[in-house]
Amino acid sequence: MKAYSLVKDIIAERGSIEEVYWVACGGSLIDLLPAHMLLERESCRLVSSAYTAREFCISAPKRLGEHSLVVACSHSGNTPEALDACALALERGAKVVALTDNADSKIAHEPLVCWVYPWGTDVPAGEVPSGIAPLIAAELLEQQEEYEHLSGMYQGVGIMDNVLPAARRKVNEELAPQFAALCQEHPFLYILGSGPNFCQTYGFAICSLMEMQWQSCSYIHSGEYFHGPFEVTEPGVFYFLQMGSSEFRTMDERALAFLREHTDTLMVLDALEYGMDQVPESVRAYLDPVLFYAMNVELRAARGKVFGHDPDYRRYMGVVSY
Template identity: 30%
Template sequence: MQLYLTWEDNMNKIQTTVGSIIQRVFKESNESVRRVVWIGAGGSFGGFYAAQYFMTRNAVTFSSEMFTSNEFVMAPPAYVGDDTLAVVCSMRGTKETCEAARVAKSLGAHVVALYVDPSELTEIADYQVKYESLALDESKTELSNTSIALMMAMELVDRTDGYADHDVAMSAFDNVDAIYRRTVGTTTPLAQKWAEKNKMRKPIYVLGSGPAYGAAYIFSICNIEEMLQISSPTTNSCEYFHGPFETLDKTTSVFQLVSVGRTRPADERSVRFLKEYGGDNVYILDAKEIGLNDLDDRVSEYFNHIIFAPILNNVYMRALSAEIQKSFLTRRYMWKVNY
């Protein structure tokens, strides 16, 4: 029987809704659930990075892997079965994502759909959780797909291996929207200056690492490339010195995300290099300066993506769109040709 849950079902506490979903999955499984696969395409795929990062740093007996939808359809992992939870995300039912959900279900997995509008995906899935698009100004940050997936990851680890900071993390979700709103105000004038400097620069390189890498990836492929049709390679700060740094000169446009957490030294290393050998088109966005330090140090690392992603989409991408006088709603091929 399908189960639809929204945050309104539990007195406006999405944490309770997510906890109910995970509890139902474990209760209704014939085998002990011990694996999770996160499946999506484009921004929906990248939005799972925070959950995957959390799982790989905290889960011991519970395994986790993320897949882009079409790759999962073409080459599903052999382990998927009744002991697997498949969390599948699509705003409105992207074709290959719906097919991925169908494949996961045919293999015996328990399928949870994260969605904005009902579609074939919500018809296929066993459980459905409605989220709010981060691209809309009125959306609550704790109700984004990334936030909900991260909550699921924390619930899974707490239920299986135990997560000592579970309650601290769940409380942190109550603060992320206020941090985001405040950061919009502080970064808007900075974004306008960045956009003015970089309006003629192509490509725009984006760097990030660890818990912020997913936000960097989405900023490149969804915001800059899809929405503005500007080439934008993404590089992990840890990999920057193994090839990509050879592209740097005084004119190169680089947007560096500096995370809080264990991989911050990798970001700081690339910042030092960028400042020495780069020019005026190097831009640094530091998580410490956009509110991540307001969260408890025990859990703040896992919230990098949740704050970075909407700021990059709603402040920096929009500023560049306005500066180059190109609507971010236009596309060259998407929805226009058969692909």
């Protein structure tokens, strides 16, 4: 499936799209958030909101209807909350596109449009949700209004396929061993990031560390850091700063300067040193999350080896009832 023709067909079918709701849970929601932020910033016409799927069902927007597009994502295709959200959206007459890795899952049935994506380290960035979602958003902008960076977005998504392999090697050589070692010494860490990439600050915390490594941590927005959370900073408190490559970077730089002065336990992953300088500046903000997701994967794997904790092992998810 291609974002261009998907969006073209939807607009042709519905006449126009006025609202876009990005709905999923956990890691799948995280992959949709930068696209939501792109629309919030660039659109003069569309309403865009993002919801964890259960909350979408509880407080569905009154305007949800036939000119709404709901983009859902469920990797397994069987997430009950995502299925409920799609059912509610269809009941209300909305157009629903569901991204899933599983063509044989419950979510993969008409009348919703199912976009089955492949998965794995070698899959191109444009074929997984973190690349698909910004392309859908960019096409919606371009086809209904205008988006001067559409070609830059396609170009940037393509460049990520060159950026990621080198970045994976670099993070494993330079940061992964230190990260695993610091996790051995610290039962807790703070992760900082900003802008659209804050989704991967959250993702590093809730998916890579809490879920896959049982590592306690917290996630702080680099801009919000100075309005409260920085008071807890002191030597011995472990901070991991995700330095973005885009216009939001100024917030991360301010946090960096403060952290360098007020803790002795700081790790910095600077996107500009990991290849994001190759990506057009106009779209870096929405592709930094693709880089940081890949880095989060390497860092949790490195920690997992040192701790003997396989990132794929679960004690509750899909194991006990809840």
